Amino acid sequence: MPPQTAVQEVLLSVLKTACSNCNLRELCLPVGLTVDEMQRLDDLVSTRRRVKRGDHLYRAGQGFDSIYAVRSGFFKTDVLLEDGRDQVTGFQMAGELLGLDGISTEHHTCNAIALEDSEVCSIPFSRLEGLSREIHNLQHHFHKVMSREIVRDHGVMMLLGTMRAEERLAAFLLNLSQRFTSRGFSHSEFYLRMTREEIGSYLGLKLETVSRAFSRFQEEGFIAVQQKHIRILDIPGLKRLMNHQAK
Amino acid sequence: MPPQTAVQEVLLSVLKTACSNCNLRELCLPVGLTVDEMQRLDDLVSTRRRVKRGDHLYRAGQGFDSIYAVRSGFFKTDVLLEDGRDQVTGFQMAGELLGLDGISTEHHTCNAIALEDSEVCSIPFSRLEGLSREIHNLQHHFHKVMSREIVRDHGVMMLLGTMRAEERLAAFLLNLSQRFTSRGFSHSEFYLRMTREEIGSYLGLKLETVSRAFSRFQEEGFIAVQQKHIRILDIPGLKRLMNHQAK
């Protein structure tokens, strides 16, 4: 390796992907690592990848070798049946992991598509396993992340199995709001990155039903909608609506 | 430790829980381990626990410290909302793992209830993490199991989000049949361990709808039902029904 001046080293450390100086480190894979441990993770998370709006990060059936951490942007994942029906299984934002479905069969089982120009960090999975055999904290946190995904999926199953249309949408908005909050954005005002159809697919509803529910929420004064721009006016109201309506 | 004769050792090794001589080892956690590695796992999976029909293996909110492998019997897991609504999130049979939801928050997020007198192996989770830092195969297989759970959940989301009642039930029966087959049981004849209501809860349907769908399947000659006894007569027919009906 050629010798470098201190300045060069600093520049490089800023330019290259590095968990150590990523502002998402408290949300993402490095949670709970020491400075030292995080630097070992840096070596592994070396490649970033840009994904343009509408492009696939990976496709169902494709071989699996890496998981991805969203650095910026917004993704959806969907699965599709032979007969053409498809379902959005999730929306992922900065600091969230993509590709965990691929570990099981060494092939991805869903499509991951960018909903806006995005950037991800690639994490070669076998190297992650190697490192997590050495760093107990990393291992444990990774297990927590996978488990959290399972719990999240149970929540969606609950939503799809027992809630009515307006409850589903309320739960969806509250969830988005909460995730924006924990990323330092406004919890009450945001732009939806997905269409009504994608929301509907995720919630097991048709786009017309989603649209009507938005209109009703607006009439009731829970939110203000203008296309993709949402302002949440009454979080407790939405919560009440979500809980007190039987199917 | 007191000295033991060879006979005593053999007896003990049969009586105590041991993956090495468990007939589920090809389905369960020890998949892909060498004889040597499996013996190290034996030390860890030392306690069995009986759970009587109707009893909880664990409850939502309870602290998490172990995962469980079903040795015999049949379980359901369910989550419940404050307002009393609940949803069955899965049915688990021999060789399947329970409790993965608890890793994320160190507390279980669902209830696990035995649907018949059952027996599980307790696997202290921190010790499993320890061992999987040493045994690469174990680590990798465990990751696969968690990932498989995520993929399974996506399948259920698809089912709940896009399929109609009869398709859901067909998918459910085909899934059960396939799981019985891989355990060496008949793929075409089995007893349901759960009620119509529990099936309905899992599939996002009311028990009356489940009952009607069973009756229709019988009329059409796909299956023969008598209470909980099911004979599947036309697997391709069920598969067709599952795929070619638009919502």
Added chain:
DNA sequence: TAACACGGTTGACTTGGATCAAGCGAAGAC
């Protein structure tokens, strides 16, 4: 042996959300 409880089936009716259809507004293409 009666009676009770529980799970399941079936029928009649209701309804939430799907479907079909028309129209509108914003954003990108030319």
Added chain:
DNA sequence: GTCTTCGCTTGATCCAAGTCAACCGTGTTA
């Protein structure tokens, strides 16, 4: 600057599944 497209909204109608209710069979209790 106009045209086209795409996403969204809203109305009218329809239907799959939910609801309510009666009844049946089986297994358990008194």
